[in-house]
Amino acid sequence: MLEFLDSPRVLHGIYILGSLTLFFIGLYGLLAKRHLLKALIGIAVMELSVYLLFIALATSPGETAPILADGLIDFTGMADPIPQALTLTAIVIGMAVLALGVSLAIQYHRLTGNSDMRAMTELKDS
Amino acid sequence: MAFQLTPVWFIALPLLVAFAAPLWVRLGLLMSMLFATPLVLFGLAVSLFPAVGDAPLLETIVIAPPLGIHLHLDSASLLMVALFNLAGVLFASFLWLGDTEPHLRGRGPFVLILLLITGCTGLVLTGDLFNLYVFLEIAGVSAYALSALRRDKTALEAGLKYLIIGSVAAIFILLAIVLLYLETGQLNLAALARDFGDIPAAMQGLIGLLLLVGLGVKAELFPFNVWVPDIYRGSDPAVTSLFSGILVKAFLFVLFHLVFLLLADPAVARAWLMALGALTMLVAELVALRQQDMRRMLAYSSLGQVGLITLALGFASEATTAGALFHMVNHTLVKMLLFFVAALMLRRFLSLRLADLRGVGHAMPVATALFVLGSLAVLGLPPLSGFVSKLCILKGFAEAQAFWPIALILLAALIEAGYYFRWIKVFYDSDPAAPQCRSDDGPAYLPLVLIAGLLLLLGVAPFLIEDWFVQAARALLGRGTILESVLGVQS
Numbered sequence: 001m002l003e004f005l006d007s008p009r010v011l012h013g014i015y016i017l018g019s020l021t022l023f024f025i026g027l028y029g030l031l032a033k034r035h036l037l038k039a040l041i042g043i044a045v046m047e048l049s050v051y052l053l054f055i056a057l058a059t060s061p062g063e064t065a066p067i068l069a070d071g072l073i074d075f076t077g078m079a080d081p082i083p084q085a086l087t088l089t090a091i092v093i094g095m096a097v098l099a100l101g102v103s104l105a106i107q108y109h110r111l112t113g114n115s116d117m118r119a120m121t122e123l124k125d126s
Numbered sequence: 127m128a129f130q131l132t133p134v135w136f137i138a139l140p141l142l143v144a145f146a147a148p149l150w151v152r153l154g155l156l157m158s159m160l161f162a163t164p165l166v167l168f169g170l171a172v173s174l175f176p177a178v179g180d181a182p183l184l185e186t187i188v189i190a191p192p193l194g195i196h197l198h199l200d201s202a203s204l205l206m207v208a209l210f211n212l213a214g215v216l217f218a219s220f221l222w223l224g225d226t227e228p229h230l231r232g233r234g235p236f237v238l239i240l241l242l243i244t245g246c247t248g249l250v251l252t253g254d255l256f257n258l259y260v261f262l263e264i265a266g267v268s269a270y271a272l273s274a275l276r277r278d279k280t281a282l283e284a285g286l287k288y289l290i291i292g293s294v295a296a297i298f299i300l301l302a303i304v305l306l307y308l309e310t311g312q313l314n315l316a317a318l319a320r321d322f323g324d325i326p327a328a329m330q331g332l333i334g335l336l337l338l339v340g341l342g343v344k345a346e347l348f349p350f351n352v353w354v355p356d357i358y359r360g361s362d363p364a365v366t367s368l369f370s371g372i373l374v375k376a377f378l379f380v381l382f383h384l385v386f387l388l389l390a391d392p393a394v395a396r397a398w399l400m401a402l403g404a405l406t407m408l409v410a411e412l413v414a415l416r417q418q419d420m421r422r423m424l425a426y427s428s429l430g431q432v433g434l435i436t437l438a439l440g441f442a443s444e445a446t447t448a449g450a451l452f453h454m455v456n457h458t459l460v461k462m463l464l465f466f467v468a469a470l471m472l473r474r475f476l477s478l479r480l481a482d483l484r485g486v487g488h489a490m491p492v493a494t495a496l497f498v499l500g501s502l503a504v505l506g507l508p509p510l511s512g513f514v515s516k517l518c519i520l521k522g523f524a525e526a527q528a529f530w531p532i533a534l535i536l537l538a539a540l541i542e543a544g545y546y547f548r549w550i551k552v553f554y555d556s557d558p559a560a561p562q563c564r565s566d567d568g569p570a571y572l573p574l575v576l577i578a579g580l581l582l583l584l585g586v587a588p589f590l591i592e593d594w595f596v597q598a599a600r601a602l603l604g605r606g607t608i609l610e611s612v613l614g615v616q617s
Contacts, residue, residue: 030294036286043293050297054304083307086256090300093263097296100267101289104274108282120283123356 008060015056022049036105036115047094051087058083133185133199136207136247144240147233157222164214171208178204182611198253202602206250206379213371214243216573224570241268246376255303255313266292273361284360291353298340302333316612319387345377346432348406358425367465370428371458382439392442399440404534407433411541420468420478431457438519445522447599452515463500463577467493487554494553496574501546503581511584
C-alpha cells in the first residue's frame with residue numbers, strides 16, 4: 001500500500017519539503033525571537049536542515065552504506081560516501097561555532113544581565 | 127627526503143606554529159614566533175613569484191584532481207598570500223613593539239591570529255569547494271573570537287553579533303555548495319566550472335543568489351553590510367585592522383574567483399556586481415560623513431573602498447582588475463595604518479569620539495601626522511600609492527569607454543575628502559585643555575612608519591610591482607588556463 005513511497009521522486013520530494021520547512025522554522029526563530037539563545041538555536045536548526053537535505057537527496061531508497069564487508073565486494077548499489085563525509089565535517093564545525101556562540105552569550109549575560117538581542121545597542125552611534 | 131617549498135606550507139606552517147603555542151609560552155618566544163612565521167611565509171611567497179609566473183603551481187593531496195583535494199597557486203592567489211603575510215608581519219610587530227594591552231599578547235590571541243591568517247590563505251589557495259567552506263569557518267571562528275577578545279560589554283556584543291551574522295552567511299554558502307554537488311556531483315572548482323553551464327538556468331540562478339548573499343555578507347557588500355560598523359566599533363582597533371586588511375580581501379577574492387571561474391562569460395553578472403559595488407561605495411561614503419566615532423568612520427570608509435574594488439573587479443577587464451588588485455594592497459596598508467593610529471589614540475585618550483579628540487595633533491604629533499598621510503593615501507593624492515591604483519582603475523574604465531563609474535569614483539573621493547578633512551581639522555584645533563605631555567611609546571611607531579614608507583614607495587615607484595598585478599589580473603580572469611592546468615587538456 002505504501003510502495004509509492006519507495007520511488008525516489010516521492011521520497012526526495014518529501015525530504016525537500018521537510019528540510020525546507022525546517023529551514024524556514026530556523027529562519028523564523030532567528031528573525032522573530034529576541035532571546036540570544038533562541039537565535040542561536042534558530043541558526044542550529046537552519047544548519048541541520050541543510051545537512052538533512054544533502055544526505056537525503058544524495059541517497060536513493062535501497063542503497064546500502066559504502067563499506068566493503070560481509071560478502072559485499074563490489075561498489076554497486078551503494079550510497080555516495082562523499083555527502084556523508086562532508087556532512088560529518090560540517091556537523092563538527094557547526095557544533096564548534098554553536099559552542100563558541102553559547103559561551104559568548106553566557107559571558108554577556110553574566111556581565112550585563114541581559115539576554116535580549118534588541119537591547120544590544122551599546123555599539124550604536126548616539 | 128628533499129625539503130620542498132610547496133604551497134601547502136602557507137597553510138601548514140602557521141597551523142603547526144599555532145598548535146605548538148604552549149611550547150612558545152614556555153620558551154618565552156610567543157611574540158617572536160608571531161612575528162617570524164608570517165615573515166618567513168612572506169619571504170617564501172616572494173621567492174615563489176618567478177616560478178608561478180610561468181605556470182601555476184598545483185599541490186595535489188593524495189589523489190589527482192578532480193577526485194582529490196588540491197591547492198592552486200597562481201599569480202593572483204600568490205599576490206593575496208603575500209599580502210596577508212605582510213599584513214601579519216606588520217600586525218605582529220605592532221603588538222610586539224607597541225606594548226599593547228595584555229589581552230592581545232597572550233596565548234589565545236596568538237593562536238587566533240595565526241588561525242585567521244591560515245584561514246584566509248586557505249580561502250584563496252584551495253581548489254576545492256568544500257575545503258573553501260572549512261577554511262571559511264576557520265577564518266570566521268577566529269574572527270568571532272578575536273572581536274570578543276576584550277571580554278567587556280562592547281567586545282562581547284560585537285563578537286555575538288559577528289558570530290550570528292557570520293554563521294547565517296556560512297549556512298547560505300553551505301546550501302549553495304550542497305546544491306552544486308547535487309547538480310553536478312563535483313566539488314573541484316575547475317570541474318565545477320566545466321559543468322556549471324549544464325545546470326538548469328533556474329538552479330544556476332538560485333545557486334548564484336545563495337552564493338551572492340553568503341559571500342556578500344562576508345565581503346561586506348551593500349545591502350548585507352549594516353552589521354560591519356558595529357563590529358568594527360566594538361572590537362579592538364588593532365584587531366579591526368586585520369578584519370579590514372585581511373579578512374574582507376580574502377572574501378572579495380573568493381567571490382570574484384568564483385564569478386570568473388563558474389561563469390563562462392562574466393558579462394552576465396557584470397551589471398549586478400558593478401551596481402552592488404557602486405551602491406556600497408556611495409552609501410558607505412555618505413553615511414561616513416556624519417559618524418561621531420573614529421572606528422565607525424573608518425569602518426564606513428573601509429566599506430567605501432570595498433565598494434570601489436568591487437566596482438572595478440566587476441567590470442572584469444584586464445586593466446581595471448589589475449588596478450583593483452593594486453587597490454586591495456593599498457587599502458590593506460592604509461587601513462592598517464589608520465587603525466593602528468586609532469589604537470594608539472584610544473590608549474592615550476580612552477575614547478575615539480570626535481569631541482574627545484579635539485587638539486590631539488598637539489599631544490600626539492607623530493600619530494596625527496601619520497593619520498593625515500593615511501587619509502591622503504585613501505583619497506588618492508599624487509605622491510602616495512592610492513593615486514596610482516585609482517589612476518589604474520580610472521584608466522581601465524576610460525579605455526573601455528565606460529564613463530559613469532569614473533564619475534562615481536571621483537564623486538566618492540570628493541565625499542571622502544569631506545569627512546577625512548573634518549576629522550583632521552578637529553585634530554589640529556587648538557584647545558588649551560589638551561594634554562601637552564610627550565608620548566613615550568616610540569617603538570610602537572616603527573610599524574606605522576614602515577607602512578607609511580611602503581605607501582610612499584609604491585606611489586613613487588609603482589613599476590616595481592606593477593607587472594605582478596597585471597599578471598595576477600590575467601591569472602584571475604584566465605578561466606581557460608585554470609581549467610587546463612587542473613584537468614589536463616580541455617577546451
